[in-house]
Amino acid sequence: MIDVCLLGSGGSMPNSKRFLSAVLLKTAGKMCLIDCGEGTQVSMKLLGWGFKKIDVICLTHFHGDHIYGLFGLLSTIGNSGRNDSITILGPKGLGKIALCIEALIPNLPFEIIYYENPHTYNFHNLEIQTINLHHSAPCLGYAFYLARQRIFDVNKALLLDIPKYYWNILQKGKEVVYNNQKYTKEMVLGHKRRGIKISIITDTRPTEDIPNFIKGSDLFICEGMYGENEDNEKAQHTKHMTFQEAAMLAKTGEVAEMVLTHFSPSLIEPENSLHNAKAVFENSFLSYDRMIIKLKFK
Amino acid sequence: MIDVCLLGSGGSMPNSKRFLSAVLLKTAGKMCLIDCGEGTQVSMKLLGWGFKKIDVICLTHFHGDHIYGLFGLLSTIGNSGRNDSITILGPKGLGKIALCIEALIPNLPFEIIYYENPHTYNFHNLEIQTINLHHSAPCLGYAFYLARQRIFDVNKALLLDIPKYYWNILQKGKEVVYNNQKYTKEMVLGHKRRGIKISIITDTRPTEDIPNFIKGSDLFICEGMYGENEDNEKAQHTKHMTFQEAAMLAKTGEVAEMVLTHFSPSLIEPENSLHNAKAVFENSFLSYDRMIIKLKFK
Numbered sequence: 029m030i031d032v033c034l035l036g037s038g039g040s041m042p043n044s045k046r047f048l049s050a051v052l053l054k055t056a057g058k059m060c061l062i063d064c065g066e067g068t069q070v071s072m073k074l075l076g077w078g079f080k081k082i083d084v085i086c087l088t089h090f091h092g093d094h095i096y097g098l099f100g101l102l103s104t105i106g107n108s109g110r111n112d113s114i115t116i117l118g119p120k121g122l123g124k125i126a127l128c129i130e131a132l133i134p135n136l137p138f139e140i141i142y143y144e145n146p147h148t149y150n151f152h153n154l155e156i157q158t159i160n161l162h163h164s165a166p167c168l169g170y171a172f173y174l175a176r177q178r179i180f181d182v183n184k185a186l187l188l189d190i191p192k193y194y195w196n197i198l199q200k201g202k203e204v205v206y207n208n209q210k211y212t213k214e215m216v217l218g219h220k221r222r223g224i225k226i227s228i229i230t231d232t233r234p235t236e237d238i239p240n241f242i243k244g245s246d247l248f249i250c251e252g253m254y255g256e257n258e259d260n261e262k263a264q265h266t267k268h269m270t271f272q273e274a275a276m277l278a279k280t281g282e283v284a285e286m287v288l289t290h291f292s293p294s295l296i297e298p299e300n301s302l303h304n305a306k307a308v309f310e311n312s313f314l315s316y317d318r319m320i321i322k323l324k325f326k
Numbered sequence: 327m328i329d330v331c332l333l334g335s336g337g338s339m340p341n342s343k344r345f346l347s348a349v350l351l352k353t354a355g356k357m358c359l360i361d362c363g364e365g366t367q368v369s370m371k372l373l374g375w376g377f378k379k380i381d382v383i384c385l386t387h388f389h390g391d392h393i394y395g396l397f398g399l400l401s402t403i404g405n406s407g408r409n410d411s412i413t414i415l416g417p418k419g420l421g422k423i424a425l426c427i428e429a430l431i432p433n434l435p436f437e438i439i440y441y442e443n444p445h446t447y448n449f450h451n452l453e454i455q456t457i458n459l460h461h462s463a464p465c466l467g468y469a470f471y472l473a474r475q476r477i478f479d480v481n482k483a484l485l486l487d488i489p490k491y492y493w494n495i496l497q498k499g500k501e502v503v504y505n506n507q508k509y510t511k512e513m514v515l516g517h518k519r520r521g522i523k524i525s526i527i528t529d530t531r532p533t534e535d536i537p538n539f540i541k542g543s544d545l546f547i548c549e550g551m552y553g554e555n556e557d558n559e560k561a562q563h564t565k566h567m568t569f570q571e572a573a574m575l576a577k578t579g580e581v582a583e584m585v586l587t588h589f590s591p592s593l594i595e596p597e598n599s600l601h602n603a604k605a606v607f608e609n610s611f612l613s614y615d616r617m618i619i620k621l622k623f624k
Contacts, residue, residue, distance in 0.1 A: 041367075041398075041401075041402055041405070042365070042367065042368050042398065043368060043371055044368055044371065044372050066364055066365065066367075066368075066394075066395065066397075066398040067340070067364065067365050067368065069339075069340065069364075070340050070341060070342055070364075070365065073341055073342065074342055090430075092397060092398055092401045092430070092431065095430075096364075096394075096397045096398045096401075096430070097364065099364075099390060099394045100339075100340065100364040100390055100394045103339075103390045103394075104339055107339070124429040124430075125429075125430075127425075127426075127429065128425075128426040128429050128430055131422040131423075131425065131426050132388075132390070132393075132394070132422075132423075132426055133390065
């Protein structure tokens with residue numbers, strides 16, 4: 029299973045009402061952070077999941093509301109006693125962020141590994157994929173897939189007379205040779221099972237590729253900079269989306285549910301606009317700071 | 327007069343209880359900011375003095391709790407419609423901050439002028455002086471002096487038969503030639519008057535030079551990282567001060583009042599330690615977020 033926390037729900041500028049949109053994923057005790065605007069570490073402190081276990085930071089793009097909290101967060105992780113390296117993924121231009129990190133935090137006690145514009149990246153059991161978005165700067169969308177072990181087929185194992193004390197090892201994918209007989213995982217595993225898919229799309233205009241990229245997500249986290257359909261022109265100008273546009277992606281992408289985030293500071297009460305999303309895609313919800321969603325295998 | 331706002335009272339790391347220590351000075355509608363840790367712009371927004379009128383930013387040093395809010399603040403000032411240049415003062419090493427500002431905020435609509443390690447700098451009617459402090463990184467203390475116009479000597483002006491409609495012009499220091507007679511400010515101005523002095527000392531161990539530098543300040547803002555006298559060893563190790571050490575500077579410097587700030591996150595209730603400062607220097611006070619002090623000419 030994966031725990032997802034939406035650390036903030038705001039876009040553009042930090043203010044006292046909302047932290048900036050950033051997402052924390054936790055699975056098997058390991059954490060992955062997506063974006064880190066100014067103040068993200070304060071919201072993380074309020075959340076209480078700790079700082080030390082963040083192994084991967086995925087940056088969507090380098091606008092301030094998505095990265096200016098990175099320097100403080102990395103310092104704080106450094107003060108948490110972490111020595112293991114951290115991997116930072118980001119679009120084209122990640123090198124200049126690397127230079128700033130080195131200049132601003134000269135004595136970090138861990139190494140940082142940078143992957144500029146990666147297509148995929150595997151982190152523990154999580155497979156990360158990226159897509160190029162259409163914003164006013166190079167920008168990546170992310171999809172996270174947590175694979176589920178294939179079902180254990182007891183009947184098959186009994187039929188093939190597999191020694192019981194090797195069942196668990198074989199289930200984990202290892203091979204065993206016993207009495208000159210080779211046993212493999214195929215001898216105990218049954219059909220494949222669906223894992224958990226989460227996709228995060230921010231900041232962008234809708235693109236043709238997004239629905240396929242987010243296809244079948246259990247959770248689709250999407251920017252909703254503007255609430256009203258009439259804001260469409262503004263959204264086109266600033267390369268963002270309205271609630272309605274986000275919902276159309278959710279519908280075409282056949283996701284299970286969509287959570288809207290990255291609200292404009294001018295969008296004081298997003299709940300008054302939620303109907304615009306629900307009219308297109310019923311399973312639309314609004315994020316709020318430190319909203320937690322627990323996703324389980326089905 | 328000068329309005330002083332202590333935007334935050336915390337040191338080391340930002341948290342939800344205290345913003346990081348940063349000070350805003352406002353005089354004649356112009357503003358000067360001293361330090362800018364992560365979240366400073368949020369506290370400024372809560373304060374409501376606006377962003378556009380900041381002409382000078384004085385950085386004491388480049389530890390994260392004093393500068394990581396700079397990128398977001400400059401972006402926000404850029405969005406406020408400002409086109410006039412901003413001057414940033416700071417200790418040795420300011421160049422690397424300049425590089426990061428350029429890399430992280432590529433499209434600022436105003437110019438930034440950097441003064442590395444300045445001895446003095448004049449900003450409108452404010453004379454800024456610096457002192458080298460003793461911290462774990464190059465660090466500057468700042469003193470601000472707002473001069474006061476000399477008193478207008480009505481008797482002298484009447485005695486010398488100065489035309490009344492030139493009094494105001496002459497008082498402002500200009501010269502007038504009228505009926506072949508030259509009039510100067512000396513013909514209307516009386517004795518000199520004391521201005522307003524504010525000094526800000528953070529982060530540092532006490533040094534021999536500080537008392538003379540802060541001498542006679544109307545307001546002395548000083549770091550008080552640790553409250554208890556027993557924390558002295560810790561303060562020596564981290565190159566900070568206890569309340570008692572700050573108070574000894576205030577006393578030797580013969581300041582009018584001292585406000586303590588930059589409290590360690592471990593100092594949950596600084597009010598329980600204030601007596602340690604007051605035992606040495608009675609006019610000691612604790613800062614709190616967005617504490618405002620109005621200083622008038624005496």
